Amino acid sequence: MNEAALTLEGWYALHDFRKLDWSKWRLASAAERTDALNELQAFYSEWLEVENNKQGSSAVYSIVGQKADIVFMHLRESLQDLNELETAFNKTSFASYTIPAYSYVSVVELSNYLAKEGGDPMENPHVVARLKPVLPKADHICFYPMNKRRDGEDNWFMLSMDERKKLMLSHGLIGRSYAGKVRQIITGSVGFDNWEWGVTLFADDALQFKKLIYEMRFDEVSARYAEFGDFYVGNILDIDKLEQLLRI
Numbered sequence: 189m190n191e192a193a194l195t196l197e198g199w200y201a202l203h204d205f206r207k208l209d210w211s212k213w214r215l216a217s218a219a220e221r222t223d224a225l226n227e228l229q230a231f232y233s234e235w236l237e238v239e240n241n242k243q244g245s246s247a248v249y250s251i252v253g254q255k256a257d258i259v260f261m262h263l264r265e266s267l268q269d270l271n272e273l274e275t276a277f278n279k280t281s282f283a284s285y286t287i288p289a290y291s292y293v294s295v296v297e298l299s300n301y302l303a304k305e306g307g308d309p310m311e312n313p314h315v316v317a318r319l320k321p322v323l324p325k326a327d328h329i330c331f332y333p334m335n336k337r338r339d340g341e342d343n344w345f346m347l348s349m350d351e352r353k354k355l356m357l358s359h360g361l362i363g364r365s366y367a368g369k370v371r372q373i374i375t376g377s378v379g380f381d382n383w384e385w386g387v388t389l390f391a392d393d394a395l396q397f398k399k400l401i402y403e404m405r406f407d408e409v410s411a412r413y414a415e416f417g418d419f420y421v422g423n424i425l426d427i428d429k430l431e432q433l434l435r436i
């Protein structure tokens with residue numbers, strides 16, 4: 189049997205994509221709209237408190253294009269926490285003006301392809317910071333799910349550990365050349381959702397997503413082995429921007 193990469197897991201992730209029900213929002217009274225916004229504001233504050241207490245992290249972005257209008261991305265300690273958060277949000281009046289568009293369930297993951305030997309990684313603060321990251325509040329987000337191909341000669345899961353390590357080294361080198369421009373959070377979703385990984389990228393310059401992803405297309409890990417789902421790209425939505433977006 190082939191050797192599976194060892195993985196370390198951190199916080200669980202929920203990407204909750206919503207469309208706005210503009211007709212319903214427009215029909216609501218000013219008071220109803222204010223109530224909905226106040227409730228949402230209270231949630232933002234709660235999420236910030238969780239983040240300050242290092243029990244999770246959340247980020248909210250608007251989505252450009254017709255696939256969704258908003259994504260709420262949450263990292264929490266357990267699937268139960270995510271479920272509670274999701275349900276509490278669904279009970280708000282604001283949620284009744286939204287329509288679920290897509291969701292993705294996964295867990296922050298690091299694999300041992302490029303790991304240096306020695307020591308308990310969970311004792312390493314750099315590793316823990318990557319497994320339980322504060323989501324960067326960069327200007328832009330890019331999310332897409334992906335698989336590694338399992339097709340005839342192009343089967344990632346049939347490659348030896350050494351072959352995969354070599355390929356991942358080249359992947360990592362390209363990635364690292366975007367340090368300071370693009371931050372990646374890779375979440376594993378085997379057994380949790382329809383694809384094997386979620387890729388969430390953050391950048392202040394959205395063009396850097398295109399440059400990085402394009403460059404990776406020529407790298408064997410992606411050129412030969414990657415399959416992608418839908419891409420979602422958007423802009424940071426702090427509470428002021430959200431109020432602005434909802435103003436009619």
Ligand code: VOV
Nearest residue numbers: 298299301360363364366370371372374385387401404410
């Ligand atoms: C911002 C840049 C960036 C950087 C620095 C980076 C580095 C690294 C390293 C060092 C490692 C391996 C160890 C680990 O940390 O797990 C990975 C791992 C992974 N990556 Fe990556 N990746 C980036 C970026 C980056 C992108 C843009 C993509 C999407 C691919 C594309 O073509 O659209 C991606 C995918 C992944 C995946 C799916 C995995 C897990 C693969 C597995 O089989 O387990 N990744 N990645």
